[in-house]
Amino acid sequence: MKIGVLMKQVPDTETKIRIKDDASGIVVDGIKWVMNPYDEYAVEEALRIKEKKAGSTVTIISMGPKRSVETIRTGLAMGADSGILIDDPALEGADCYATAKALAKVMEPENFDLILCGKQAIDDDSAQVPQMVAEFLGMPQAMVIDKLVVSDDGKKATCYRRIEGGAKEVLEVDLPAIVAAEKGLNEPRYASLPGIMKAKSKPFKEINLGALGLKAEEVGAKGAKLKVKKYFLPAEKAPGKIIPGEPEDAARALVKMLREEAKVV
Amino acid sequence: MREPDFYLLDELLTPEERMVRDTVATFVEREFLPKVNEHFDKVSFPMELVPRMAELGIFGANLKGYGCAGMNDMSYGLIMQELERGDSGLRSFATVQGALSMFPIWAFGNEEQKQKWLPRMARGEALGAFGLTEPDFGSNPKAMRTRARKSGKKYILNGAKMWITNGTIAEIAVVWAQTEQGIRGFLVEKGTPGFTTHEIKQKYSLRCSITAELFFEDCEIPEENLLPGTKGLGSALACLDQARFGISFGSVGAAAACFICARDYALKRIQFGGKPIASHQLMQEKLADMLTEITKAQLVCFRLGRLKEAGKANWSQISLAKRSNLRMARDVARTAREILGAAGIVLDFPVIRHFTNLESVYTYEGTHDIHTLILGQAITGIPAFE
Ligand SMILES: Cc1cc2nc3c(=O)[nH]c(=O)nc-3n(C[C@H](O)[C@H](O)[C@H](O)COP(=O)(O)OP(=O)(O)OC[C@H]3O[C@@H](n4cnc5c(N)ncnc54)[C@H](O)[C@@H]3O)c2cc1C
Ligand SMILES: Cc1cc2nc3c(=O)[nH]c(=O)nc-3n(C[C@H](O)[C@H](O)[C@H](O)COP(=O)(O)OP(=O)(O)OC[C@H]3O[C@@H](n4cnc5c(N)ncnc54)[C@H](O)[C@@H]3O)c2cc1C
Numbered sequence: 001m002k003i004g005v006l007m008k009q010v011p012d013t014e015t016k017i018r019i020k021d022d023a024s025g026i027v028v029d030g031i032k033w034v035m036n037p038y039d040e041y042a043v044e045e046a047l048r049i050k051e052k053k054a055g056s057t058v059t060i061i062s063m064g065p066k067r068s069v070e071t072i073r074t075g076l077a078m079g080a081d082s083g084i085l086i087d088d089p090a091l092e093g094a095d096c097y098a099t100a101k102a103l104a105k106v107m108e109p110e111n112f113d114l115i116l117c118g119k120q121a122i123d124d125d126s127a128q129v130p131q132m133v134a135e136f137l138g139m140p141q142a143m144v145i146d147k148l149v150v151s152d153d154g155k156k157a158t159c160y161r162r163i164e165g166g167a168k169e170v171l172e173v174d175l176p177a178i179v180a181a182e183k184g185l186n187e188p189r190y191a192s193l194p195g196i197m198k199a200k201s202k203p204f205k206e207i208n209l210g211a212l213g214l215k216a217e218e219v220g221a222k223g224a225k226l227k228v229k230k231y232f233l234p235a236e237k238a239p240g241k242i243i244p245g246e247p248e249d250a251a252r253a254l255v256k257m258l259r260e261e262a263k264v265v
Numbered sequence: 266m267r268e269p270d271f272y273l274l275d276e277l278l279t280p281e282e283r284m285v286r287d288t289v290a291t292f293v294e295r296e297f298l299p300k301v302n303e304h305f306d307k308v309s310f311p312m313e314l315v316p317r318m319a320e321l322g323i324f325g326a327n328l329k330g331y332g333c334a335g336m337n338d339m340s341y342g343l344i345m346q347e348l349e350r351g352d353s354g355l356r357s358f359a360t361v362q363g364a365l366s367m368f369p370i371w372a373f374g375n376e377e378q379k380q381k382w383l384p385r386m387a388r389g390e391a392l393g394a395f396g397l398t399e400p401d402f403g404s405n406p407k408a409m410r411t412r413a414r415k416s417g418k419k420y421i422l423n424g425a426k427m428w429i430t431n432g433t434i435a436e437i438a439v440v441w442a443q444t445e446q447g448i449r450g451f452l453v454e455k456g457t458p459g460f461t462t463h464e465i466k467q468k469y470s471l472r473c474s475i476t477a478e479l480f481f482e483d484c485e486i487p488e489e490n491l492l493p494g495t496k497g498l499g500s501a502l503a504c505l506d507q508a509r510f511g512i513s514f515g516s517v518g519a520a521a522a523c524f525i526c527a528r529d530y531a532l533k534r535i536q537f538g539g540k541p542i543a544s545h546q547l548m549q550e551k552l553a554d555m556l557t558e559i560t561k562a563q564l565v566c567f568r569l570g571r572l573k574e575a576g577k578a579n580w581s582q583i584s585l586a587k588r589s590n591l592r593m594a595r596d597v598a599r600t601a602r603e604i605l606g607a608a609g610i611v612l613d614f615p616v617i618r619h620f621t622n623l624e625s626v627y628t629y630e631g632t633h634d635i636h637t638l639i640l641g642q643a644i645t646g647i648p649a650f651e
């Protein structure tokens with residue numbers, strides 16, 4: 001099977017986010033960049049399928065600035081076979097639509113049997129790119145999947161997702177399809193140390209818009225359907241209140257506060 | 266980037282070296298640190314992490330072939346740094362497995378011994394131990410009493426080894442003993458009649474590591490268990506060089522953990538004048554001294570790593586790094602402990618753990634004073650041991 005994995009480099013979840021003075025974005029200096037955690041599940045799942053199906057390959061595809069190379073290499077060090085980075089100054093300011101368009105364009109000629117990705121990137125949390133990529137490529141999609149079974153003949157995939165009320169929904173899609181990973185799909189491996197050394201010599205290409213046959217007007221800030229007006233941090237939460245005393249008294253005090261102060265009961 | 270990096274040493278590492286370091290750091294943070302206090306409390310090692318460490322390629326990471334990762338020395342050093350940023354016990358585990366058990370087999374074993382042991386040890390399926398120190402001889406192992414007497418196709422071992430890391434859990438012990446041809450190394454398998462072990466439980470340093478005594482009473486081992494390449498104490502010392510190299514890096518990790526903890530604490534803790542204690546000059550001097558010493562130690566490691574890769578690191582250069590960096594780490598841990606006040610004596614912060622651990626690291630692999638004598642001899646040509 002030929003498997004493609006969409007991967008985005010995002011700030012480490014521990015990062016203290018600071019907003020630029022002009023509110024046009026976040027300050028990126030000093031940020032530690034990591035693989036989007038949901039994409040880690042996608043890479044891991046791809047590798048597990050590859051290990052089961054002899055002759056399979058896994059390609060990591062990312063769109064982002066030059067520094068994303070290191071995160072693609074992490075995927076290669078985990079065991080993926082090759083990487084593609086779409087990197088072009090004109091992509092600055094791309095929204096989900098533009099991103100999906102560029103990603104779809106780069107994947108079109110690859111003829112993947114299966115495309116895996118995370119259900120969302122934890123930086124802007126849009127959760128739209130996978131669906132849009134599916135539309136652009138005319139493929140079935142299965143989103144927020146926590147169990148995936150590919151049929152022996154590689155023609156179908158059974159995808160499990162949790163839905164409201166704790167129930168499970170089971171989807172069957174014809175391949176090629178795009179499947180977006182939810183937490184719980186698997187436990188991602190670490191890049192092995194020898195794998196890191198091997199990653200250096202794995203095929204990796206960087207392409208710009210020209211090579212893709214796309215124009216800046218289509219996919220950059222100019223092609224975006226959505227414009228971010230400003231960034232701001234949420235207001236700091238007021239500190240919580242601890243109600244002391246015996247459970248009965250504390251409960252009584254709590255109900256009183258809910259009624260009189262919060263006015264919610 | 267791993268803090269502190271005041272002199273931007275990150276720029277001198279290759280992307281692969283940085284990735285190796287960061288991968289191990291993530292492993293330590295996610296898998297080890299959440300359980301470190303539990304093990305420190307009950308004096309044990311988190312054995313369930315052994316397969317994961319093996320999967321990463323940590324055991325014998327700088328050895329080539331036989332299922333080992335074949336990393337360069339700088340990467341190996343950085344692995345040790347990140348393990349010890351977690352805990353010296355975790356790093357000790359990797360040192361004993363790689364530098365002290367796998368390395369002697371790799372360097373002094375015959376092909377059969379290598380095939381039999383190294384792949385399994387790299388996979389963490391067989392654990393090793395290194396028995397050099399004895400109850401009566403630590404700094405002066407040349408005078409060891411453990412003896413291996415040849416009898417037909419066997420060697421008969423008699424004696425005892427003391428302070429042996431992983432002694433009770435090891436499947437294979439590399440044991441050094443006197444023979445007619447001087448000191449040589451032997452492979453002794455767990456369960457060999459006449460070989461018993463006893464764990465040293467009441468210890469107040471390196472509590473995330475297992476330390477044991479080994480006893481040999483007419484313990485018969487087949488002659489094939491001699492490591493044929495071992496020739497005198499020098500062979501044992503070659504293993505120690507491997508270990509000391511890693512320990513020099515490891516101590517930077519432990520010191521860095523203490524520094525970061527103390528700095529963050531000082532920035533938050535408010536005592537006088539409504540200001541954090543970090544705003545007082547006395548506190549700033551402490552932090553400045555810590556950072557200066559850590560930075561110097563990092564520079565020593567960086568250069569030593571590149572020298573070792575080029576095959577140019579000699580034993581006295583490694584001694585300098587072990588001596589200097591351990592003194593640094595011990596001082597940094599102590600200062601960090603001071604900065605935390607009473608909070609510096611409880612396990613809510615990593616400082617007291619590192620502080621007590623470093624007492625062992627200061628002593629094993631050649632005490633500080635023994636490295637002083639090694640350097641003294643390198644400088645003057647005059648040995649002052651006797
Ligand atoms: C936690 C732990 C784990 C260990 N793991 C292992 C292991 O896996 N394998 C192993 O073989 N050993 C191990 N050791 C032993 C360690 O290597 C020894 O403790 C160390 O070599 C010092 O020996 P000693 O404790 O017998 O002290 P001694 O040699 O008795 O030294 C006592 C003091 O005398 C000083 N001294 C000695 N000679 C001189 C001199 N000529 N001039 C001035 N001062 C001198 C020393 O510096 C020291 O301060 C471990 C030790 C510890 C604490
Ligand atoms: C085992 C133990 C038992 C104890 N028993 C008792 C007890 O029975 N009763 C009791 O009342 N207390 C007790 N204490 C508390 C002890 O007295 C305090 O820990 C001590 O006064 C230090 O306070 P702190 O720990 O809050 O540190 P902090 O006051 O927060 O000090 C932290 C660090 O900041 C430094 N610092 C503070 N102010 C400045 C400044 N202006 N300039 C420069 N540096 C500064 C300190 O020197 C220290 O290094 C005990 C402590 C321990 C560890």
